[in-house]
Amino acid sequence: MGADLERVLVTQEEIEAKLVELAERIDEDYRGQDLLLVGVLKGAVMVMADLARAVHSPVKMDWMAVSSYGSGTKSSGVVRILKDLDADIAGRHVLVVEDIIDSGLTLSWMLANLTSRGPASLEVCAFFRKPEAAKVDIPVKYVGFDIPNEFVVGYGLDYAERYRNLPFVGTLAEHVYGGSKPT
Numbered sequence: 001m002g003a004d005l006e007r008v009l010v011t012q013e014e015i016e017a018k019l020v021e022l023a024e025r026i027d028e029d030y031r032g033q034d035l036l037l038v039g040v041l042k043g044a045v046m047v048m049a050d051l052a053r054a055v056h057s058p059v060k061m062d063w064m065a066v067s068s069y070g071s072g073t074k075s076s077g078v079v080r081i082l083k084d085l086d087a088d089i090a091g092r093h094v095l096v097v098e099d100i101i102d103s104g105l106t107l108s109w110m111l112a113n114l115t116s117r118g119p120a121s122l123e124v125c126a127f128f129r130k131p132e133a134a135k136v137d138i139p140v141k142y143v144g145f146d147i148p149n150e151f152v153v154g155y156g157l158d159y160a161e162r163y164r165n166l167p168f169v170g171t172l173a174e175h176v177y178g179g180s181k182p183t
């Protein structure tokens with residue numbers, strides 16, 4: 001798997017330190033409140049699992065599966081719900097946990113959808129964000145890392161379902177894409 005990578009952008013140690021930092025802020029901000037973490041499958045599985053263990057507050061967890069990228073490297077902008085939340089979020093404090101904000105189209109759609117369900121509060125924790133790729137502005141309370149506008153893999157992020165289990169984030173070598181590198 002190592003030969004498939006071009007370079008490491010964020011190391012495992014940097015990821016671990018950032019999780020602690022974000023968890024401290026979340027503990028502080030939601031002290032005394034019931035917090036529901038909503039993870040966006042499948043990419044957010046890693047950050048959700050690690051963040052939930054790093055916070056000390058007794059959070060609940062629910063999952064939503066949406067897909068806009070399919071097996072490609074560009075967002076189609078057309079978001080489909082593949083799995084909805086199990087529970088009603090009306091009147092609850094909801095924190096959406098995402099692996100990455102790229103164009104922002106997925107979260108923009110999701111936030112509109114979740115807002116219509118009447119949560120008491122709705123915030124976003126995005127572990128990675130590509131500011132140069134933004135097509136819509138998303139209000140994000142907790143950001144892990146702003147990264148360059150390159151297609152990245154690892155720590156939940158896939159290319160055609162591969163590389164999600166890398167414990168760090170990196171860019172792929174050209175041969176993986178068959179010569180035509182995605183942007």
Ligand SMILES: O=P(O)(O)OC[C@H]1O[C@H](OP(=O)(O)OP(=O)(O)O)[C@H](O)[C@@H]1O
Nearest residue numbers: 041042043068069075102103104105106
């Ligand atoms: O800001 P955007 O340009 O909309 O891109 C971000 C979304 O794309 C990825 O999901 P994907 O559709 O690849 O599903 P996955 O999590 O199952 O890989 C990622 O996990 C985000 O949900």
Ligand code: HPA
Nearest residue numbers: 102150151152153157158
């Ligand atoms: O850079 C990325 N890598 C993997 N999945 C993604 N989904 C949006 N952007 C990305």
Ligand SMILES: [Mg+2]
Nearest residue numbers: 043069157158
């Ligand atoms: Mg994906």
